[in-house]
Amino acid sequence: MAARVALRGSAILRTIRPAACSLPRESRRQFSFSAANMSSFYSWEPEGPTIKTQIPGPKAKAQIAELDEVFDTRSLNMLTDYEKSSGNYIADPDGNVLLDVYAQIASIPIGYNNPVLRKAAQGDEMINGLINRPALGNFPPNDWANVLKTGILKVAPKGLNQVFTAMAGSDANETAYKAAFMWRRQHERGGHHVEFTEAEMASAMRNELPAGSSELSIMSFKTAFHGRLFGSLSTTRSKPIHKLDIPAFDWPQATFPLLKYPLDQHAEENAAAEAASLKEVEDIILNYRVPPCAVVVEPIQSEGGDNHASPAFFQGLRALTRKHNVLLIVDEVQTGVGATGKFWAHEHWNLQDPPDMVTFSKKAQTAGYYFGSPELRPNKPYRQFNTWMGDPARALLFRAIVGEIERLDLVNNTARVGDYLYGKLEALAQKYPGQFENLRGKGMGTFIAFDSPRRDEFLARAKGFGVNIGGSGQSAVRLRPMLIFEEKHADILLAALEKIVTSW
Amino acid sequence: MAARVALRGSAILRTIRPAACSLPRESRRQFSFSAANMSSFYSWEPEGPTIKTQIPGPKAKAQIAELDEVFDTRSLNMLTDYEKSSGNYIADPDGNVLLDVYAQIASIPIGYNNPVLRKAAQGDEMINGLINRPALGNFPPNDWANVLKTGILKVAPKGLNQVFTAMAGSDANETAYKAAFMWRRQHERGGHHVEFTEAEMASAMRNELPAGSSELSIMSFKTAFHGRLFGSLSTTRSKPIHKLDIPAFDWPQATFPLLKYPLDQHAEENAAAEAASLKEVEDIILNYRVPPCAVVVEPIQSEGGDNHASPAFFQGLRALTRKHNVLLIVDEVQTGVGATGKFWAHEHWNLQDPPDMVTFSKKAQTAGYYFGSPELRPNKPYRQFNTWMGDPARALLFRAIVGEIERLDLVNNTARVGDYLYGKLEALAQKYPGQFENLRGKGMGTFIAFDSPRRDEFLARAKGFGVNIGGSGQSAVRLRPMLIFEEKHADILLAALEKIVTSW
Structure with missing residues (x-):
């Protein structure tokens, strides 16, 4: 399912690097049912990530160098094209589009370029x-x-x-x-x-x-x-x-x-x-x-x-x-x-x-x-x-x-999707011992984290697999999706997480 | 001049309490020349203050009581109708419109409801x-x-x-x-x-x-x-x-x-x-x-x-x-x-x-x-x-x-209007000994202050004469007009200041 989603996404977004989003057969099977039963809250977001370049790509690098002249960029994670970001997806100037489960350090509630917020902004x-x-x-x-x-x-x-x-x-x-x-x-x-x-x-x-x-x-x-x-x-x-x-x-x-x-x-x-x-x-x-x-x-x-x-x-x-x-x-x-x-x-x-x-x-x-x-x-x-x-x-x-x-009952949505995600993460943790340690956040919506033995590398690699994730503490990978995060997004995330730990 | 301005203002704003804005004959003479030579930066503001009620008026009082249930209102100075405020003028829910030389504690630069900012806000x-x-x-x-x-x-x-x-x-x-x-x-x-x-x-x-x-x-x-x-x-x-x-x-x-x-x-x-x-x-x-x-x-x-x-x-x-x-x-x-x-x-x-x-x-x-x-x-x-x-x-x-x-050269405008205002204040201070003490801010634009022996009463009375002014320190009346404050506004302010000190 996630692979199909990614392919649909590629039609909209022109190109996709296969390594980022094609998923193991098992994942496809595993995720297809529940995702197929979910409908999107909003139709404006892409259907999957797009990776076109290393991140940062050439355009981002040039713009970061320019920014650094006047503004400290050493904590820069990813230069962002907010105009092109939408829903759960964050974009960069090189055309990369990532599923964003960091969400501006947990501060974007209902998606980039949300049309309802746009309307409020125009009022x-x-x-x-x-x-x-x-x-x-x-x-x-x-x-x-x-x-x-x-x-x-x-x-x-x-x-x-x-x-x-x-x-x-x-x-x-x-x-x-x-x-x-x-x-x-x-x-x-x-x-x-x-x-x-x-x-x-x-x-x-x-x-x-x-x-x-x-x-x-x-x-x-x-x-x-x-x-x-x-x-x-x-x-x-x-x-x-x-x-x-x-x-x-x-x-x-x-x-x-x-x-x-x-x-x-x-x-x-x-x-x-x-x-x-x-x-x-x-x-x-x-x-x-x-x-x-x-x-x-x-x-x-x-x-x-x-x-x-x-x-x-x-x-x-x-x-x-x-x-x-x-x-x-x-x-x-x-x-x-x-x-x-x-x-x-x-x-x-x-x-x-x-x-x-x-x-x-x-x-x-x-x-x-x-x-x-x-x-x-x-x-x-x-x-x-x-x-x-x-x-x-x-x-x-x-x-x-x-x-x-x-209107969209997003708190209950988050509770439900969080349970779904947590269950799948438990399965991943069992499948890859030592890679998803101390999984935590059961029953706490999508406010979920685990420890990775190679946390910083984990986060860096995630971008290559189409997902923007944040860390915290010494070794935690923290998931901070928005409230419009659905089962279908969870599937894309889970597939990427599996890719990360099978790629090293 | 200021009186004429006020009358024009009254046509727009329906009513005006004569006590607030009719000026002594001398003031009118004194201020007419320079004001007549000035053109407005913006045409959207009223031409003078309007005082319809005591401040706070009945509508404001009711709304303040409602606000106080959830938000501390003891430092409230004036409940404001920002939709009806414009340029140098601040409005309240009872239809009072005051020349504002406090400007949100010196933080409004180019006027309420500035059309250029409105355009920027819509972009x-x-x-x-x-x-x-x-x-x-x-x-x-x-x-x-x-x-x-x-x-x-x-x-x-x-x-x-x-x-x-x-x-x-x-x-x-x-x-x-x-x-x-x-x-x-x-x-x-x-x-x-x-x-x-x-x-x-x-x-x-x-x-x-x-x-x-x-x-x-x-x-x-x-x-x-x-x-x-x-x-x-x-x-x-x-x-x-x-x-x-x-x-x-x-x-x-x-x-x-x-x-x-x-x-x-x-x-x-x-x-x-x-x-x-x-x-x-x-x-x-x-x-x-x-x-x-x-x-x-x-x-x-x-x-x-x-x-x-x-x-x-x-x-x-x-x-x-x-x-x-x-x-x-x-x-x-x-x-x-x-x-x-x-x-x-x-x-x-x-x-x-x-x-x-x-x-x-x-x-x-x-x-x-x-x-x-x-x-x-x-x-x-x-x-x-x-x-x-x-x-x-x-x-x-x-x-x-x-x-x-x-675009409007507003820093130089402020320097020039400040000099004009300061000169007139010096004259007022001479005319009313002890009322405008320690006048200061010469050559410092409109960043002007003086001490009043009855400062808190001075500020309270100012509203009745159509002007919103702030204080600071123990006894200072501080003038903090916006950068679009012109000679014509200075004239209205000066007339009101004179009214205050001749009214007690």
């Missing part, structure tokens, strides 16, 4: 938002409540009905941290109504205690990623290259329970690892020299290598933080907006007591933090403020994305 | 940039070099030919700070080629010395404003409300020379204040317990109350930082993009040796930092990186803004 509201950029805290548009309620807040996590809007994941987290510090210090002072003292105001101007520095911290977990600005980077613990030489706060880290996969085969030792982690969290809350006012955690540690923990662990974390009057901030920047088969990954935990704040960005195309308690509004205006406080144009785009997710 | 490139948001560091668009060179880099400050793109002023400054730390530590290690040690990498993961914390700092000035995230806030020294309870780094602040105005009448003591400040800077560089690797400074301290210093001061600061191998970061977030009568305010200094980095945002509608030295690219990829690294849609908007600034 009067969007043009208005683009060319009349407001300072949202001072001069909000008179329809801002409506834009929020029909978009960002329409999908607010249960129990959280307020939002502070931001620009990207880092400042979404940092503004949430700021809210946490202000909340805790207000409590310590005796409530919202207590005025600041002269000494507090003077010390604030000098970055000194009691109010211009802090004896409070944000606790994060080892191998976590929460952003790269100074406060968020102090909670990021993913890789040295993210942190080297940048001043950081003396904030504590607890061990994230590094579970063994498959989870159901290691239930006992995993539960022990989680219990040990929770014990460490409590110890830090009680004893760390700079006690935490909040704990920040990702539902799945994404940049850190796709590390999962159980609902019981997160329930325990919620109980512990509640017990000690510490806020729980759930960082859904990468996990949010449907990829795990729930709109928010923390819905998998079935919490009765919701997180205090949930941060979002990436697939939302805008950013911010949700909260519910009125106490999390700082006691005075202008404490949480900046010029733009987000971008209405991007908020309107999120609204259009939410509409499309609902 | 294929913009739609592509909006709906296919790239991770710019990994998957830059193949025309990204061109977009940069014809936009952001077309107006790069002299000597700085590279850019790192960001989202807003805070992260523009913070990424510049990060570049400074990495640059300095590379020097200390012996160069770009020296690899990190195991101890450095391990300490980075623990937020500890030698490489996970820092014995280096960023020096800023008292009364400075550089943003509100954790690193930028550590350099912000404007008001306690910006800083209270938020952890800050132990970074030093030098006294900004608080000059006496008018500058030319206090040359000697101002020079002494600047010399003392430079002496303090040098002392901090040499002796502060956490020595600075960079000094960050605004050409005019804007949030801090519009504090100016002379070209000689900034030349001295450049010489000092160069002498001690400390980077000079010029924060042009508020001063940049034409408002001072130069594209970048630091052009007023005539430096032979350019700043090391210049940060921008606000009127650029996008953000980032410029730099020139190849040494300011970190020695490894992924040290300076994040998912989006800016927004191509906003970069395209800046390109359109730059095109319009050039």
Whole structure:
């Protein structure tokens, strides 16, 4: 089936390198049934990858050299022709078209050049938002409540009905941290109504205690990623290259329970690892020299290598933080907006007591933090403020994305396709021992990863087989398809994965 | 003239409250000549303010109450109807239309609903940039070099030919700070080629010395404003409300020379204040317990109350930082993009040796930092990186803004109108002693401010007289018109200012 798809694709896209997309006979048999039963959400995308040149090809190389004169290109993965990209497929200037399961570091929700988003982009509201950029805290548009309620807040996590809007994941987290510090210090002072003292105001101007520095911290977990600005980077613990030489706060880290996969085969030792982690969290809350006012955690540690923990662990974390009057901030920047088969990954935990704040960005195309308690509004205006406080144009785009997710039931689609993909990956892992290690993400939509013994080479080779894939952590291959990823795309991906491990 | 303008405006906008816009006979005489000689850049804006209700009016009040359920409105200044705003005029839901010399906290460059920006917003490139948001560091668009060179880099400050793109002023400054730390530590290690040690990498993961914390700092000035995230806030020294309870780094602040105005009448003591400040800077560089690797400074301290210093001061600061191998970061977030009568305010200094980095945002509608030295690219990829690294849609908007600034010669326009406005303000200050104190910004385009003994009331009353004005610092009224502000708008503003001080 995938081969046939590729051939149809070649009719549209002119040429295809056989090595990239012809599949072993077995794969064809294996994949034909379910793919044939699926219909596309959108008809505008090609039916398979096209590989015309090495990547980067000659055109890309010349353009990269030109770009490098003015813009650091050393982290460049693939120069992209966005005009020619469509749906699940990313194109480059040399005519290569790849199935994209990296999706701009997990941030494209419903496909390149989605016609519904195009229509939203052409609308009067969007043009208005683009060319009349407001300072949202001072001069909000008179329809801002409506834009929020029909978009960002329409999908607010249960129990959280307020939002502070931001620009990207880092400042979404940092503004949430700021809210946490202000909340805790207000409590310590005796409530919202207590005025600041002269000494507090003077010390604030000098970055000194009691109010211009802090004896409070944000606790994060080892191998976590929460952003790269100074406060968020102090909670990021993913890789040295993210942190080297940048001043950081003396904030504590607890061990994230590094579970063994498959989870159901290691239930006992995993539960022990989680219990040990929770014990460490409590110890830090009680004893760390700079006690935490909040704990920040990702539902799945994404940049850190796709590390999962159980609902019981997160329930325990919620109980512990509640017990000690510490806020729980759930960082859904990468996990949010449907990829795990729930709109928010923390819905998998079935919490009765919701997180205090949930941060979002990436697939939302805008950013911010949700909260519910009125106490999390700082006691005075202008404490949480900046010029733009987000971008209405991007908020309107999120609204259009939410509409499309609902119309096409894309969260449930992702849950279903994720199960399909996971099952096939289990079979591949069995067939090629040692090549797809620690497969993880069962029941978590398409938010799936595995370890490869030759990860970097794995990712590089994937392009030659028509697929764009990302890595994370030390050895993880992480799959981050869009929400419009279907069984037929899974088949193409699976065939390419098999090609990779049989080609070396 | 202004009265006639207002009457014409009333024909378009249906009604006008006489108290707001009828002017004293003298004002009419005084302003008629120059205004009559001016032609509008754009014909789409109204010809004067319209005041129909108290602000907020009944519609705004109802909508603010609705918004407040989900979004903190305590810093709300005026609920805005952006569809009905145009050119220099901002509208509200009750039909009030005000001359806007605050311009979204100095961030609207060429007017609301500018037809040229509307056209740019409707173009294929913009739609592509909006709906296919790239991770710019990994998957830059193949025309990204061109977009940069014809936009952001077309107006790069002299000597700085590279850019790192960001989202807003805070992260523009913070990424510049990060570049400074990495640059300095590379020097200390012996160069770009020296690899990190195991101890450095391990300490980075623990937020500890030698490489996970820092014995280096960023020096800023008292009364400075550089943003509100954790690193930028550590350099912000404007008001306690910006800083209270938020952890800050132990970074030093030098006294900004608080000059006496008018500058030319206090040359000697101002020079002494600047010399003392430079002496303090040098002392901090040499002796502060956490020595600075960079000094960050605004050409005019804007949030801090519009504090100016002379070209000689900034030349001295450049010489000092160069002498001690400390980077000079010029924060042009508020001063940049034409408002001072130069594209970048630091052009007023005539430096032979350019700043090391210049940060921008606000009127650029996008953000980032410029730099020139190849040494300011970190020695490894992924040290300076994040998912989006800016927004191509906003970069395209800046390109359109730059095109319009050039086509209409708006920087020179601002210089000329600024001189006109400043001259008239001098006359007003003489006529109403004590009401327009410390007038400042002579020769600095429309970047003009003065102190009012009843500042907050001054700003509140301004709305009733048809003008939207902002404050800063303790007592400053800051004028931040757009670059399309003409003599005729200055006349309307001046008449309103006179109304305010004669009305109490």
